[in-house]
Amino acid sequence: MKKILFVSLAAASALTTLAQDGIKGEKFLNDVSYLASDKLQGRFPGTKGNKMAAKYIARQFKDDGLKKAFNSYYQPFDVVVKLEPAKNNFINLQGAGNLTFSKDYSLFSFSGNGKIDAPVIWIGNNVEALNATDIQHKCVAVWRSKTNNDYDIARQAGDHGAAAVIFITPDTLDVKDVLVRLRPGQKATLGIPVFHLKRRVWEDNWSNYFSSSRANKNENSGKTSSVHITAFVDIQPKKVTANNIVGIIEGSDDQLKNEYIVLGAHYDHLGWGGYGTGSLKPDTVAIHNGADDNASGTSALLQIARELANNKSLLKRSVLIVSFSAEEEGLLGSSYFVNHLPVDQSAIKVMINMDMVGRLNAEQQLYMGGAGTFPGGVALMKQLGEGSGLNPVVHAGGVGGSDHVSFYRKGISAVGMHTGGHPQYHTPEDDAPLINKEGAELVCRYIYKAIESLANRTEEFKFIKQDGD
Numbered sequence: 001m002k003k004i005l006f007v008s009l010a011a012a013s014a015l016t017t018l019a020q021d022g023i024k025g026e027k028f029l030n031d032v033s034y035l036a037s038d039k040l041q042g043r044f045p046g047t048k049g050n051k052m053a054a055k056y057i058a059r060q061f062k063d064d065g066l067k068k069a070f071n072s073y074y075q076p077f078d079v080v081v082k083l084e085p086a087k088n089n090f091i092n093l094q095g096a097g098n099l100t101f102s103k104d105y106s107l108f109s110f111s112g113n114g115k116i117d118a119p120v121i122w123i124g125n126n127v128e129a130l131n132a133t134d135i136q137h138k139c140v141a142v143w144r145s146k147t148n149n150d151y152d153i154a155r156q157a158g159d160h161g162a163a164a165v166i167f168i169t170p171d172t173l174d175v176k177d178v179l180v181r182l183r184p185g186q187k188a189t190l191g192i193p194v195f196h197l198k199r200r201v202w203e204d205n206w207s208n209y210f211s212s213s214r215a216n217k218n219e220n221s222g223k224t225s226s227v228h229i230t231a232f233v234d235i236q237p238k239k240v241t242a243n244n245i246v247g248i249i250e251g252s253d254d255q256l257k258n259e260y261i262v263l264g265a266h267y268d269h270l271g272w273g274g275y276g277t278g279s280l281k282p283d284t285v286a287i288h289n290g291a292d293d294n295a296s297g298t299s300a301l302l303q304i305a306r307e308l309a310n311n312k313s314l315l316k317r318s319v320l321i322v323s324f325s326a327e328e329e330g331l332l333g334s335s336y337f338v339n340h341l342p343v344d345q346s347a348i349k350v351m352i353n354m355d356m357v358g359r360l361n362a363e364q365q366l367y368m369g370g371a372g373t374f375p376g377g378v379a380l381m382k383q384l385g386e387g388s389g390l391n392p393v394v395h396a397g398g399v400g401g402s403d404h405v406s407f408y409r410k411g412i413s414a415v416g417m418h419t420g421g422h423p424q425y426h427t428p429e430d431d432a433p434l435i436n437k438e439g440a441e442l443v444c445r446y447i448y449k450a451i452e453s454l455a456n457r458t459e460e461f462k463f464i465k466q467d468g469d
Contacts, residue, residue: 022307023444025437031299032358033432035267036291043290044271045081045326046240053267053298057245057323060302064309066247066321069342075244077336080184081329082276083109086234091195093120094227095205102179102275102282104201107235108167109185110151111194116231118163127153136161139229141202144169151187154194164193164229168202182235182276184329193233242268242325244333246342249308251455253316260343261454262320262351263304263447264334265297266327266403270426278328279426286428291435293425296358298323303444308451317349317455324403327355334403338410349461350374350454351414352447353404360419360439364391366446367418370404372396373464374413381415384449389442397466411463417447 034040034056040049058073069075085107091099099105121138123129127148130140140157144150144167154165169177180196245267251257269290273279279288289295305321320343324333341348350373360366366385371377371394378396385392399405404414419439424430 022310023303023441023448025441028299028303028358028440028444029432029435029437031302032291032295032435035295035298036289036430036432038287038289040289042271042273042288043267043269044277045079045242045268045329047271049271050242050268050325054243054245054323054325057267057298057302061245061247061305061321064306066249066305066309069246069248069320073245073247075246075337075340076241077244077333077340078239079242079326079329079332079336080237080239081242081326081332082238083107083182083184084236084238084276085182086236089232089234091229091231091233093197093201093205093229096201099197099201104198106179106196107182107233108150108154108180108194108196109183110154110187110190111233111235112189112191113233113235114164114193116164116193116229116233119228120166127156130156130160137163139164139166141166141168143167144173146173150194154190154192158190158192162192164195164231166195166197166202166229168197168199171199181278183278184237184332186330193231195231242333244325244337245323246337247305247321248342249305249312249315249319249321251315251318252313256316257318258347259317260320260348261317261451262322262348262407263301263354263451264322264324264351264403265301265354266294266324266333267298268325268328268333269293269295270328273428279428281427284428288426288428289431291430291432292356292358292422293430294327294355295432296356296435296440297354300354300357300440300444300447304448304451307448314452315455319451319455320348327403331403331406334406338406338412345410345412348407348412350377351404351407351412352450352454353402353407353414353416354418354447355402355416356418356420356425357443358419358435358440359422360390360436360443364389364439364442365393365420366390366443367393367395367420368415369395369398369400370408370413370415370466370469372466373399373408373415374461375464376459377413377415380453381450384446384453388446388449390446392446397469399466399469408469413461413463417443419443
């Protein structure tokens, strides 16, 4: 019996090895080189370059024999990809003069529109003063903090009749004082304008407001100044049609083929960068090719999908292959997908997401979070690392911030994989020549094995929420 079992395991291992023969680092790099070429101009949702990327992905799905999940490989959705202040926006803070958007101040995505002419009342860190102080028809100035949520504070101020809210970030929270990005968010729009002001603007004019030095930044908390803020806020949403690209590889088991493993990666990026896009070099307007983020994940998706399709007889469960759009704008494509699924949610057992998998380091580390969201996940991911040439860094929780989070929030087990950060992240320098194609091949082979294992798993699937996520 032991000899028969040994032979069976050896045969299964040989089949898995043969099934991965088509995964090649050179093919991976070819896909990255196209997706991250200047021709696609950073693949920003709604642009010609993004549509070219979508067409490229859909064509490969068709060539590899993937079934359409909907009437076509495209899942269109309307999305606000940008929030822009109208040209007649202005803010004048007495003593500072007219301020410049993205240089002196920004607006939160949940900011309301409106005209303001109101005195400024300083709250500082004393947020309890919102309840104890008369703030009606006044502009409330508050220090941001780790313990107080910006949205909750602004909503509370609005509920108490404030005309607007100004947030300032203390140096203890952010030495660089980076302004918030005006981008679409998940929070409902409030009824009052909500500003983020540069610390230097506030402190350079401190004496004009409260005749106080900077030494005690909570001094005069609850005091209304004798000066006014005048402003007009009109945030204009820019809506485009974006597309998720979705295909199905049908499993071979009559019963289990009605259950699904999801493999996903986003294909959009930051376009030409600039302020408000998420670029870490916002002063540099240049094509952000996003070779690692996330042409690498998209290329891995194409490589693995092709091999799975070529060996679908080895898969008991079906596999949903999804390339998401508008991830950089706040997981918008995956959020839409999980709310408009092509199958019952209960049929989806696990989702694996790939975001930035093209820069494997010298330690051969493949990082993953969320492995503990299904039974035995941590042990499985570690086991798959044996003989893979990789050193998987496996976390049960730490679900992270990419598209798998949309699944996790819906109660679907989800694992996110990446090869780590680097200085080129969200800059124009994230280009194809920096991709580690040999490392990418190892990563693709590992993830192929993970999908195959999950598709054939006999153990129970269930969602396990992780502490802190």
